[in-house]
Amino acid sequence: MSTLLRTAAATTALLLASAPALAVKPFNATYQANYMGMQGNGRMALEPAGDNRWRYTLSIRNQLADLSQSTVFEERDGELRPLSGTDASKVMVKKSNKQAEYDWSKGVATWTGDVKADRAGPIKLQPGDLDALLINLALVRDVAAGKPLKYRMVEDGRVKQMNYTVAGKEAIDVGGKQQQATKVVATSGDKQTVAWVVDGMPVPARIVQKEDGKDSIDLRVQAVR
Secondary structure (H helix, E strand, O other), X not given: OHHHHHHOOOOOOOOOOOOOOOOOOOEEEEEEEEEOOEEEEEEEEEEEEEOOEEEEEEXXXXXXXXXXXXXXXXXXXXXXXXXXXXXXXXXXOEEEEEEEEEEOOOOEEEEEEOOOHHHOOOEEOOOXXXXXXXXXXXXXXXXXXXXXXXXXXXXXXXXXXXXXXXXXXXXXXXXXXXXXXXXXXXXXXXXXXEEEEEOOOOOOOEEEEEEOOEEEEEEEEEEEO
């Protein structure tokens, strides 16, 4: 699950204006999901978590898999700052459950649960660091603001630079209606993530992740409320 969510723009979102302060608002989005060649359902949701914190969740389910990832974060000085996260997956009979902790007072991130020893951390944090889900939120914000789409991701016991490029405009079907979207692409080795961002929509209208040139996941938004 973390591989999908780590690279997805899989990913994912939040209504963030181009103003200096980020406008964090709750939402609930449903997706048609294709994973491992089988149709299923996807959901992205943002909800208050108390103490000026927010919980952002992505889940994907079909007959073969049940995947979910959740991040608790805060908005601090115009940045989305991860505080903790969970990553659970069940693919056929294989299960995995991981927890992340971002301790900004100590300046490190650590991981527990079903993680390898070399992926437990600690990883030193830097201002502006994001996890996979928050990169997706920042992507929606920065496309709207016309900002560079470059992010330092601290996820799953490692650091990775994620750079997206704008690949033009395309018409895309959103709930039976044609909408104009900005297409953005990130490539890392044999993996590629493509996201379509519609102006004013708090989530990507579509997210496709490819491995070795083949689609491994395809999420298409059905409704947002």
